[in-house]
Amino acid sequence: MSRYILAIDQGTTSSRAILFDQDCRVVDMAQQEFTQHFPDSGWVEHDPEDIWTTTIETCRAVIDKAGIQASDIAAIGITNQRETTVVWDRETGKAIYPAIVWQDRRTADQCAQLKKDGHEEAVTAKTGLLLDPYFSGTKVAWILDNVDGARQSASDGKLAFGTIDSFLLWRLTGGSAHATDATNASRTMLYDIQGGAWSDDLLSILNVPASVLPTVMNSADDFGVTDANLFGAAIPITGIAGDQQAATVGQACFKPGMMKSTYGTGCFALLNTGDVAVRSNNRLLTTIAYQIGGKPTYALEGSIFIAGAGVQWLRDGLGIIDSAAEAGKLAAKADPAQDVYLVPAFVGLGAPYWDADCRGALYGLTRATGPAELARATLDSVCFQTRDLIEAMNGDVAEQHDTVLRVDGGMVASAWTMQRLADVLNAPVDQPTITETTALGAAYLAGMHVGMYPGLDEFAAQWALEKQYTPTMDQSERDRLYTGWKDAVRRTLS
Numbered sequence: 001m002s003r004y005i006l007a008i009d010q011g012t013t014s015s016r017a018i019l020f021d022q023d024c025r026v027v028d029m030a031q032q033e034f035t036q037h038f039p040d041s042g043w044v045e046h047d048p049e050d051i052w053t054t055t056i057e058t059c060r061a062v063i064d065k066a067g068i069q070a071s072d073i074a075a076i077g078i079t080n081q082r083e084t085t086v087v088w089d090r091e092t093g094k095a096i097y098p099a100i101v102w103q104d105r106r107t108a109d110q111c112a113q114l115k116k117d118g119h120e121e122a123v124t125a126k127t128g129l130l131l132d133p134y135f136s137g138t139k140v141a142w143i144l145d146n147v148d149g150a151r152q153s154a155s156d157g158k159l160a161f162g163t164i165d166s167f168l169l170w171r172l173t174g175g176s177a178h179a180t181d182a183t184n185a186s187r188t189m190l191y192d193i194q195g196g197a198w199s200d201d202l203l204s205i206l207n208v209p210a211s212v213l214p215t216v217m218n219s220a221d222d223f224g225v226t227d228a229n230l231f232g233a234a235i236p237i238t239g240i241a242g243d244q245q246a247a248t249v250g251q252a253c254f255k256p257g258m259m260k261s262t263y264g265t266g267c268f269a270l271l272n273t274g275d276v277a278v279r280s281n282n283r284l285l286t287t288i289a290y291q292i293g294g295k296p297t298y299a300l301e302g303s304i305f306i307a308g309a310g311v312q313w314l315r316d317g318l319g320i321i322d323s324a325a326e327a328g329k330l331a332a333k334a335d336p337a338q339d340v341y342l343v344p345a346f347v348g349l350g351a352p353y354w355d356a357d358c359r360g361a362l363y364g365l366t367r368a369t370g371p372a373e374l375a376r377a378t379l380d381s382v383c384f385q386t387r388d389l390i391e392a393m394n395g396d397v398a399e400q401h402d403t404v405l406r407v408d409g410g411m412v413a414s415a416w417t418m419q420r421l422a423d424v425l426n427a428p429v430d431q432p433t434i435t436e437t438t439a440l441g442a443a444y445l446a447g448m449h450v451g452m453y454p455g456l457d458e459f460a461a462q463w464a465l466e467k468q469y470t471p472t473m474d475q476s477e478r479d480r481l482y483t484g485w486k487d488a489v490r491r492t493l494s
Contacts, residue, residue, distance in 0.1 A: 002074035005447040006062070006235070007439035008055055010080045010164050011243065012101065012265040013312070015054035017062040018439040019073075022452060024462065026436055030061035037098065042105035042347055045098040048086050051164060052171055056230065063231060070233035076172075076226065077239030077446030079246035079438050080164040082187045085139035087150070087161050087212065093175055095167075096147050096159065100139040103266075103305055103347045107138035108356040114138075119205050126192045126199050128277060128286025133356055134303070136163060137189035137206040144208070154209045161212040163187070165240050169223055172237060177224035179215040182291035183245035191216065193288055193296070194277055219245070219290045220449040239446030241290060243438050244268040248289050248299065249445060250437030251406040252460035259393075259404070262438065263411035266350070267307035267382055269389045270299040273397065282392035283352040290445070292456075300396055302351040302389030306344035306360075308410050310378040313346070320371040327375050328416035334376035339481070340364040341488040342377040349493070352392040357494040364484075379417045383424040384485040390425060406430045408437040415469075423473035424482065433464040 004027065009016040013036065018029040034050040063070060083102035088095045100106070111131045114120070120131045129135055140161050144150045153159050160170065166180045185191040185198075190208060192199040198213055217223065223237040241249060244262055248270045251260040256274035261267060270289060277286050277298040289299035311324045321327055334340075341363045343349075348356040362377065390405075407429055411417055422429040434440055447453035471478075 002072055004073045005443040006073050006076045007443040008076060008078045009439040010051060010055055010168060012081045015058050017058035018436055019062050019066050020443040028062050028066040030058040032058055044101035044103040046101055048095040048099050048167060055168060070231035070235055073235050074452050075236045075238040075446040075450045077442030078165050078168055079241055079243050079442035082163060082184055082242035083134055083136045084164050085136045086167040087143045087159055090158055090160050093171060096150060097143045102134055105133045105347055105356050107133040107142050110138050123189060126202060127189050128193050129189050130354055132354055135187060135189040137208060141207045154212050157211050159212050162214050166214045172226045173224040174227040179217050179223055181217055181219045181240040182288045182296055183219055183242045185216045186288040187242060218292055220292055220445040238449040239442050241442060241445060244270055245289055246441030247408055247438040250441030252463040254456050254460050260406045261386060263307050263409035265309045267304035269302045271393050273298045273300055278396055280396045282395050283354055284392050284396060300393050302392060304385045305347050305350045307382045310344045314375060314378055327379060328414035330372050331376035331379050332416050334372040338366060338369060338373050339484055340369055340373045340377040341485055342381045343488050343492040344381050345492055352388055353493060355493050358492050361492045363488045379420060383421045384482060386421060387424050404428050404430060408435055418469045422469040422471045426471045426478060429469040430465055431467045433466045
């Protein structure tokens with residue numbers, strides 16, 4: 001009997017493979033970073049072959065480390081960096097251009113023109129999204145417009161588009177499956193999230209041919225089976241969800257009002273709104289949290305582009321820390337008398353500001369400002385942006401709930417940052433026992449579909465708290481710091 005589920009967690013800076021047992025516990029994992037490419041200001045690209053190679057190598061590594069055979073794996077679940085866009089040749093499986101990463105801002109002018117032409121209302125009404133370079137639609141059009149012969153090839157049915165889940169699915173199945181799930185489709189700016197289908201109107205507006213699109217399926221579904229030559233046996237692929245939606249599942253946020261926030265390269269907070277697609281009045285996104293049995297569950301989402309990427313900047317850009325783990329310890333040494341603010345608009349600002357053109361700025365520098373103050377300002381920026389999102393969400397939902405935030409992602413390992421987050425929010429911050437919630441969500445969807453894992457209610461009952469951070473900061477200090485943040489953002493917006 002197959003006893004394991006393999007989760008592929010293909011992220012922005014690394015690919016990971018995590019093996020889960022029959023009780024949803026982590027057995028083993030493998031991880032590989034890959035190169036980030038910045039060919040122009042505001043441009044971010046990945047080599048799709050790097051993504052493929054690191055994915056396959058980590059899968060093989062975790063199978064080897066665990067001492068099992070591929071035949072011991074009941075199913076694979078895939079979770080992925082969501083809006084990152086690949087267009088590939090259907091015959092060769094090779095991408096015709098590097099993957100354009102979700103952070104990339106090259107289509108800002110196109111989005112501005114579409115807004116000027118009055119298209120944003122139609123986009124938002126159907127997709128729940130805003131006209132922004134963040135999403136996949138304008139990225140696809142850019143590739144087709146800028147690669148010689150691409151539009152003709154697309155018209156001839158020779159090209160396929162996909163987010164990273166689709167690209168991996170195509171490769172894993174030897175080109176037999178071109179599909180995605182509803183959560184990833186909901187991030188393309190091409191999918192009608194209430195109609196449950198690709199929108200002909202939006203395809204026309206964004207100039208994307210229907211011939212390149214994948215089939216949209218449930219988050220737990222029969223997506224295909226892997227080529228037996230890859231791992232030594234064919235393995236069913238039965239779960240797919242974008243990384244933030246997978247984390248929502250892994251955090252068992254199945255009831256309306258439940259909220260999770262993932263702190264990885266960026267920060268993404270999702271509030272479950274049930275079967276109602278709430279239209280935001282505060283420039284948040286309406287998205288599909290997961291879709292099971294043909295029934296979508298919706299969420300409000302706030303997207304912060306720079307979270308862990310700010311810590312990477314401290315490490316790789318400034319060289320003031322040697323590892324991400326040092327950031328919180330360094331921040332704890334900062335001079336409390338200095339109010340230094342970093343607005344990390346390295347690729348513009350996401351929700352609720354949505355300014356693609358502004359760039360990062362530091363405020364409050366003095367001769368005494370040093371590495372500790374810069375580290376604190378970087379971590380503070382994540383906390384302040386989270387408060388921005390929660391306040392916007394509270395303004396959108398009719399029924400107010402006491403905020404309890406379930407957190408996950410790499411930054412959760414920093415106790416200083418999580419305590420600071422609780423202080424800034426004036427709300428409890430709950431850290432689960434299993435912090436690999438993104439991979440857990442993908443594994444759960446796959447395992448539930450093959451009958452290895454229980455239904456939603458039983459899975460939710462298994463969620464366990466590792467630690468709760470509660471606020472200790474004085475209200476006056478909290479208000480003073482946040483007022484300073486809002487002023488810094490105001491000065492930065494383009």
